[in-house]
Amino acid sequence: MNGMTTYFLRRLLLIPVTFIAITFLVYAILRVVPGGPIEQAQLQIKMAMMGEGGGGGMASAQAELQIPASAMEELKKYYHLDKSIPEGYARWLWGIVRLDFGRSYVYSEPVLDVIVSKFPISIYFGLIGYFASWLICVPLGVSKALRHKTGYDTATSVLVFVGYAIPGFVACLILMVLLGGGSYLDVLPLGGFRSENWAELGFFARISDQLQHTAIPVIGYVMGGFATMTILMKNSLLDNLGADYVRTAFAKGLSERRVVFVHAMRNSLIPLTVGIGHALGLLFAGSFLIEKTCNIPGMGLLSFNSVIQRDYPVILGTLVFLVLIRLTGNIFSDMIWAMIDPRIRFGK
Secondary structure: OOHHHHHHHHHHHHHHHHHHHHHHHHHHHHHHOOOOHHHHHHHHHHHHHHHHHOOOOHHHHHHHOOOOHHHHHHHHHHOOOOOOHHHHHHHHHHHHHOOOOOEOOOOOOEHHHHHHHHHHHHHHHHHHHHHHHHHHHHHHHHHHHHOOOOHHHHHHHHHHHHHHHOOHHHHHHHHHHHHEOOOOOOOEOOOOOOOOOHHHOOHHHHHHHHHHHHHHHHHHHHHHHHHHHHHHHHHHHHHHHOOHHHHHHHHOOOOHHHHHHHHHHHHHOHHHHHHHHHHHHHHHHOOHHHHHHOOOOOHHHHHHHHHHOOOHHHHHHHHHHHHHHHHHHHHHHHHHHHHHOOOOOOOO
């Protein structure tokens, strides 16, 4: 067994340990912070009694409300909070192993069904945004490297600086104000995945409607890594163009196009592979800021709403997928890195 295989086996064996450490910490925090399901149930009962008591009886109804101890025990048992934190976590983890993620407090559906229903939407926007980033940032970085310290490089650097200064969700907000429904131009919808009458539209009308709903979120995804990818590509290519092997290739009489796009490009793309693990997280888990801003019903918005609504089973369920995707994604990045660059030897 060589050093590379040993390295990846060691990384794979660390996944369960890291997974248990992260999920146990979050589970324990959710158990002790206020505003849990029992507090929410108490609040609902108080609001109902205050409503029945009318305006004059609100304060007295709230003051007199005392939930019996037996009812509290039933609530704790119903929400699986009657056990200690270690025992409760062990029961929850055993359920995860059996693909039983529990039942959502808000949706009253199995958590796994709720999460899986959101995956396609996040994957749709994540894939398009990721490939669009590569199609825009890599050519731009290459052109900046080949025209280093020229007017073109300076002008595009201003564009890169603007992309660095404006977060993706802010770019979405600006575009919705300028181009969204109700604005002066009014050419794109104000968020959402599709129009409500999408199923009733014709074939080409469906495509047009989907593209209109895709434009602004994808721009937000691209803006998220636009500056980093572009500058990383430019600097990496500049470093490789000054390497000995490139000078040797030029000395052999190879054309500039062949030297740049065959010899130097392969090594220049290596640093970009480091971000593949993070990209996989976006593909499956979504970007909650962009999905919240654009009202996209994907995994990101589900995670955001579950935190606001204290839907603990959904919070823990989305955490399971996020942790596993990030951990395996980082290993996947290392594997691609090793395949692209034969000089990489992680085990040594």
